[in-house]
Amino acid sequence: xxxxxxxxxxxxxxxxxxxxxxxxxxxxxxxxxxxxxxxxxxxxxxxxxxxxxxxxxxxxxxxxxxxxxxxxxxxxxxxxxxxxxxxxxxxxxxxxxxxxxxxxxxxxxxxxxxxxxxxxxxxxxxxxxxxxxxxxxxxxxxxxxxxxxxxxxxxxxxxxxxxxxxxxxxxxxxxxxxxxxxxxxxxxxxxxxxxxxxxxxxxxxxxxxxxxxxxxxxxxxxxxxxxxxxxxxxxxxxxxxxxxxxxxxxxxxxxxxxxxxxxxxxxxxxxxxxxxxxxxxxxxxxxxxxxxxxxxxxxxxxxxxxxxxxxxxxxxxxxxxxx
Numbered sequence: 001x002x003x004x005x006x007x008x009x010x011x012x013x014x015x016x017x018x019x020x021x022x023x024x025x026x027x028x029x030x031x032x033x034x035x036x037x038x039x040x041x042x043x044x045x046x047x048x049x050x051x052x053x054x055x056x057x058x059x060x061x062x063x064x065x066x067x068x069x070x071x072x073x074x075x076x077x078x079x080x081x082x083x084x085x086x087x088x089x090x091x092x093x094x095x096x097x098x099x100x101x102x103x104x105x106x107x108x109x110x111x112x113x114x115x116x117x118x119x120x121x122x123x124x125x126x127x128x129x130x131x132x133x134x135x136x137x138x139x140x141x142x143x144x145x146x147x148x149x150x151x152x153x154x155x156x157x158x159x160x161x162x163x164x165x166x167x168x169x170x171x172x173x174x175x176x177x178x179x180x181x182x183x184x185x186x187x188x189x190x191x192x193x194x195x196x197x198x199x200x201x202x203x204x205x206x207x208x209x210x211x212x213x214x215x216x217x218x219x220x221x222x223x224x225x226x227x228x229x230x231x232x233x234x235x236x237x238x239x240x241x242x243x244x245x246x247x248x249x250x251x252x253x254x255x256x257x258x259x260x261x262x263x264x265x266x267x268x269x270x271x272x273x274x275x276x277x278x279x280x281x282x283x284x285x286x287x288x289x290x291x292x293x294x295x296x297x298x299x300x301x302x303x304x305x306x307x308x309x310x311x312x313x314x315x316x317x318x319x320x321x322x323x
Contacts, residue, residue: 003087004305004321006046007060013046013086015305018062021083021091029071029094031079035110036067036086037297038309038319040239041265062087064321068100068110076100078109078281086305086321098281103289111297111318112147116284117276118238119148119208122263123155124280125272127206127234131156134202136195137178138219139210139241141169143296143318146176148208150293151284153177159202163215169316176294184215195222207235213243220248225255232257238264 001020004013023030046063062084069090070076079097081090100109123129135157137148141164152160162178164170170181182194198204199222209216216237223233235258252258261267268276287293296317300308305321313319 001088002302003062003084004064004302004309005060006063009046012309013063013305015303016060018060018087020089023091027093027095028082028091031067031069031071031077031081031085031090031092033067033069033085033087033090033323034076035069035106035323036064036321037111037114038086038321039065039114040241041065041114042086043309062090064090066110066113068106076106078113078285086302086323088302088323096277098277098285101282101286101289104285107297107299107320107322108288108295109285110320111143111295112284112288112293113281115144115147115318116151116281118144118210118263119151120155120280120284121268121272121276122208122236122238123148123152123206125268126236126261126263127208129155129157129206132158133205134159134161135206135208136161136163136198136204136219137208137210138163138215139239140164140173140178141166141316142210142241143316144238145210146173146296146316147293149173149176149178152208154287154293157206161198161204163211163219188218191218192222195219199223203231204233205231207233209235209237210239211242212237212240212246214246215242216246217248220246220252220258223256223258224249224252227255230256232259234259235261237262 003018005016005018006013064085066080067085068078077097077099079092083091135152140162159179161180162173163182163184165184167183297320298317299320299322302323
């Protein structure tokens with residue numbers, strides 16, 4: 001079969017002939033893959049920099065964590081791969097898949113799950129979002145941030161503040177449901193001052209952070225209290241695009257009712273993952289099929305994987321491989 005294969009961590013995937021995966025037990029089935037999104041998770045695994053990266057394999061390995069395809073009976077599903085998914089065939093667990101509704105394309109369906117997991121799981125299970133709350137999304141100009149805005153609104157957020165460096169995209173986020181924007185291209189003092197004013201007028205209940213690093217330090221500084229009673233802030237880190245570490249003042253933790261947690265592979269319980277597949281993803285696929293969840297994608301052919309892998313995808317798009 002044709003596949004995107006990495007022979008050595010850190011190298012680009014190659015468009016190559018690769019041995020077709022073999023079903024190993026009764027819980028596994030073969031999927032004829034039709035579309036797979038290229039995500040930061042997949043790039044991190046391929047480079048060996050993500051904490052879930054597999055060990056080196058001298059024969060190479062197929063990249064891709066999930067995808068959309070057809071079962072033997074023609075049923076169209078989304079599933080996570082037991083084997084790599086950017087290939088013509090992949091092995092999946094027959095008990096962990098989502099049947100797709102009519103009206104959603106393979107490419108759109110493939111683009112959504114990583115972003116949904118990177119937003120809905122944090123909102124529901126780490127932040128326990130309640131209707132009428134205020135949500136700050138740090139690093140909202142990427143694909144997942146755009147989805148997070150829409151899901152937060154769907155879950156009842158009253159006000160959404162977004163941050164990012166691309167001011168053109170920030171303005172466009174107002175059309176997706178964002179209420180206020182904070183440009184990270186401003187100087188530190190201006191950013192902190194703007195966030196403090198927002199927090200004073202409409203206390204921030206939830207922070208979804210896709211950046212971490214210095215932007216997180218600025219947000220936490222803006223949340224710092226003055227010794228009076230404070231409202232609870234649930235701060236959830238989901239990514240580290242601006243750096244993997246921060247400096248955190250003890251004074252911040254002591255001056256505000258702050259819940260600091262993370263959302264990602266390994267942090268979710270088995271029951272939460274079960275709900276992702278049984279409730280959350282089916283709901284989001286249906287919203288997209290009804291054109292109530294807006295996505296921005298760019299499609300490429302599997303044969304172009306080498307050129308596309310390192311391409312910088314602009315304007316909050318998600319790159320989807322069509323097979």
